[in-house]
Amino acid sequence: MGLSGISLLTTTYSLILQHQSLLLCLRAKGFGLDLKKDMEGVDYLSDERKKAQFDVEAMKIAWAGSLEAFQLSDRMAKLVANDPAFEKFTRPMLGRKELIKNTLRKAAHGWKLIVDLRLTEEEAKWLRLYIDEPAYTDLHWGMFIPAIEGQGTEEQKKKWLPLAKKMQIIGCYAQTELGHGSNVQGLETTATFDPQTDEFIMHSPTLTSSKWWPGGLGKASTHAVVYARLIVGGEFHGVHGFIVQLRSLDDHSPLPGVTVGDIGMKFGNGAYNTMDNGVLRFDHVRIPRDQMLMRVSQVTREGKIMQSDVPRQLIYGTMVYVRQTIVADASKALSRAVCIATRYSAIRRQFGSRNGGPETQVIDYKTQQSRLFPLLASAYAFRFVGEWLKWLYTDVKERLAANDFSTLPEAHACTAGLKSLTTSFTADGIEECRKLCGGHGYLVSSGLPELFAVYIPACTYEGDNVVLLLQVARFLVKTVSELGYKKPVGTTAYMGRVASLMQNNCAVQTAEGWLNPGAVVEAFESRAARMAVRCGQQLAKYENPEEGFAELSADLVEASIAHCQLIVVSKFIEKLQQDIPGKGVKQTLEVLCYVYALFLLHKHQGDFLATGYLTPKQASLANDQLRTLYSKVRPNAITLVDSFNYTDHYLGSILGRYDGNVYPKLYEAAWKDPLNDSDVVDGFYEYVQPILKQKLRTAKL
Amino acid sequence: MGLSGISLLTTTYSLILQHQSLLLCLRAKGFGLDLKKDMEGVDYLSDERKKAQFDVEAMKIAWAGSLEAFQLSDRMAKLVANDPAFEKFTRPMLGRKELIKNTLRKAAHGWKLIVDLRLTEEEAKWLRLYIDEPAYTDLHWGMFIPAIEGQGTEEQKKKWLPLAKKMQIIGCYAQTELGHGSNVQGLETTATFDPQTDEFIMHSPTLTSSKWWPGGLGKASTHAVVYARLIVGGEFHGVHGFIVQLRSLDDHSPLPGVTVGDIGMKFGNGAYNTMDNGVLRFDHVRIPRDQMLMRVSQVTREGKIMQSDVPRQLIYGTMVYVRQTIVADASKALSRAVCIATRYSAIRRQFGSRNGGPETQVIDYKTQQSRLFPLLASAYAFRFVGEWLKWLYTDVKERLAANDFSTLPEAHACTAGLKSLTTSFTADGIEECRKLCGGHGYLVSSGLPELFAVYIPACTYEGDNVVLLLQVARFLVKTVSELGYKKPVGTTAYMGRVASLMQNNCAVQTAEGWLNPGAVVEAFESRAARMAVRCGQQLAKYENPEEGFAELSADLVEASIAHCQLIVVSKFIEKLQQDIPGKGVKQTLEVLCYVYALFLLHKHQGDFLATGYLTPKQASLANDQLRTLYSKVRPNAITLVDSFNYTDHYLGSILGRYDGNVYPKLYEAAWKDPLNDSDVVDGFYEYVQPILKQKLRTAKL
Incomplete structure (x- = not known):
């Protein structure tokens, strides 16, 4: 040797x-x-890194949002990456029970770190993010506590929040049922007020009323905020939240009348199977009256329903908040996948060898670039629109505090639409990145299968993506119909210029002409405005508007997408109008911004042509420019993904390793599969040898 | 109770x-x-089944291809479904070792049935299909034996085929390496002729030369057809196949110099992890000279390379065959997903309850229809184009036998393109069906996650889908450039009418005008011809044609897709010009055919508008017609998926159950997850109780 x-x-x-x-x-x-x-110790990507035309450290800060944000995130990422307790390589090979036990261990270890190191809530959030394993703690901190904070009275908050924040109780958020997800008003679980005992009786009257899906419910939670139909005096009074204890705080066994368990395996290896999504049924379980969350509505001792003066619109504020975080998560997930695919595309070579020299890096093929670089640009676009949404949320919060509800419908439609747009694109984008890695992307050790499987529920939870786009469409159609007397605000302000947007056509005459923010924004505004107006005209033909809305819903969805894409493009362009320090940073981001916009323009050229805004020649010029832009992205591709600042632990991918040392590590990883524990496979003597020896007839199968 | x-x-x-x-x-x-x-025993879908406007039994025969094909397939499906040995519900919950052992057991049981019942090869193929679990036998029968049949001499066939067909040896097909997939000429494994001993020395000179991916290689195979660079007298003589024994026929241990194992976990639960995709390295392993497959090229005792008179084009015949089966598989996979999503869309209700009545079936929403029905139509379209490809293969075979190679390039391009088109669309379509099932589609018990995970490699194996489209593009561009003196044949015959296709624009003036096969075909022909011609014109601007081809490759891919979609549309229409018996069968298929075509037309309206063939008004009329067509599909939707004649076993989906009894079965299935074995989860005392009791500091994590 x-x-x-x-x-x-x-x-x-x-x-x-x-x-x-x-x-x-x-x-x-x-x-x-x-x-x-x-x-x-060799960096196989060092040549690539030398090609960068911008200051990578400055780009990292631009991506993170600020120096402070970068430092915090970087510190937490390294804390996790350097702690062997958070190893995740073997995760996809574990059976379900082992897997969950492993997750419980990591969650405990994480909580210990948070307590021992006295981490702030912000730091704790990043720590959990980088542990990168769905766990009951996500729901406890992300849904149970916020539900009490948002819907509980001061008294209730005083009682429950200290318990929850010390984790003396563990809670989840039990809304979805076996038969109802999107339609919250259709929930069947009942909470019936019993005036004799001053209690609510929680009950699951039908099979489909079983709570189904809540994360953390199956095995970990001691408590839940349960959404149920309030029944007082035999009458139905809407759906409300109730704090219900599910398990003994001593031995964790389910309380009498409570049936609770896990709903079983979900898509993928590891992935979301680390979460105990649960099923829950009540058999006339009694809880004290003061466990109904009563900030907005109250049931009195006498069984009267009272409404507080807290504005009901508050709930929309929460939705804006949650969806804003989902958009931020989309940019994280997409950028991880893009980082893996980009690095491996620079390592992988195929065809094109000249005189026995090395073959061509696949990242140099235009087909690869035309699929990969728009995803890279989208990751940045989503990052910046997410940053803007964070601002929007604070703006909405301030306005709500001042009883100003004027921007709420627009903010709600905007976040609903962006949640839908970014999560659908990210789900598809991760799978596209997997395909861009060729066969090896199919290996679990590429990290991409688990990333896909763990991400895709985002398209369904917190509002099904198609249902959300229909909500956006409703808002757009309303905005158009009210243009005569109501000035559109925020992201729909462009509709105020609808007359000129319907009339003026594109003036671009050369490929370079497309490198103009004004031309790009106008194109997207005209397309969106024209599609919305056209939907309005079509709807007007129906006697029953609801019937028309149902009939035209596929077209309405397309109009919504056009509107949402406009928002992302505009916010990217607005970002570039700000000061962004660092050599070459802004110029590189400008290239990505044009890639994003012109890629969409080419992909949806049907819309632009059908509305008459573009001529075929102009669409073709945009496509020519797009090809030129890919060449500009190429030298910066590796450093643009380095700027995400992801550790190898967080990426969890052999193909995406920072040092590019892919093949030896793939080879090593293979031998760790339990199947390779022995040379002769378990089952050989029972099921293979009898075939080879032609003794199957007498074999015991 | x-x-x-x-x-x-x-x-x-x-x-x-x-x-x-x-x-x-x-x-x-x-x-x-x-x-x-x-x-x-209750059929929850019986109302749906009563709505059928066609003879379901006749449609089953139309789908199967003939009465005989239907009966054979039906018999094998029931044989598997009724045999508890083939249970597959627990599959996604098994650890890797258990999983493989289970697969070995099923493979042995299947082989025993084949032998005991004296099944024909055709019956055996269907039996294996319905067992529905990737196994080493797929490669033994599907690649190892055909490789020997196709590339072996008569003598070699006489020696090896009887052993293989009795399964006294088990073989696989070892071509792909760690560093090379698409580029076969880049393979690095060497087979060096040693004239002294009359042997070949098989060797793996680099890490990347390790064979990597071959199914059945890791744990089951005793032999392999290994592709390696032939070296004779120090010179390289191309890549050839060699029969190499890997494991002892007694105790199955790897032979000296052979390193063999499994490459580890792949995407998904169960899914392709039942297959032992393998890694293989040789350390100067010697095999007799007569184990090189020598039908085409021979190495003599003296070390001379000889060529037989067998035409080299034979290899293309094999490729046409393999890709034809992949297209057939695409229609199977897509139809399974569509069957699940369609049935569950009729069971699932959400919103729209009036006066406390039942909510609306989600299949009645136009957004659902506009996503689901094109997939249903595509499943039928792929079925019929697959049937036609089967004919094409026999035609190619006959011509090859008569030394007529004239149609081979066209047939090769056509099958390459259809392989790419149908597999990409099917992979996306399965995931779309999963999303169409809402949250429950994410459960493994929906069957869709496993179907997706097991299907997606089809986009990469047997030719990466993008690489294949570039091959098609090359053929199209060549066809265009030779139009002056060479008459295009087969699926490119329409190019012969390029002058009129470039000139004449669409004449459709009403939505009904689109219900005209001639108008539809002409639209697709014009689009495809114009895009190919435009690519040719663009390419002509480059001095170096290869450089132009690389630069324009993304556009070339789009032109290829347009051409391939035309083929599918044309073959569907041709199918409808044949006699198809059964009340309403042909009429219902006509509706699907228009759905398929007009869905594509709408999706790609950018192409049709950019080439100037359609006006925006005409494109809009096509979209209006599409909405009308969805209403015509609606009453037949359930029976159209019943016509696939899939057993509940084969579907493997609670959501897709024939009887629609979804919710009770979902509820039951949940309790079978191993996590529900105990009320208190494994790990509670170690990792949860210390948190609740605030004793984490002293806990042992």
């Missing part, structure tokens, strides 16, 4: 300690490998 | 026998459920 063989053994030594069985395999398998070029 | 409770217990009795732990759960959990409406 030469030097190269020894180098392989050294490399893998730490892994071997964890996986004794591996040792034998690798000793046997290390022979003859020419690994001279594959040693540790 | 009332009657309803007893009914639940009876229902689940057989399941309980297998899952003892379930008994306790269900006894406790069965209380109070109003299951009167949820009894066994």
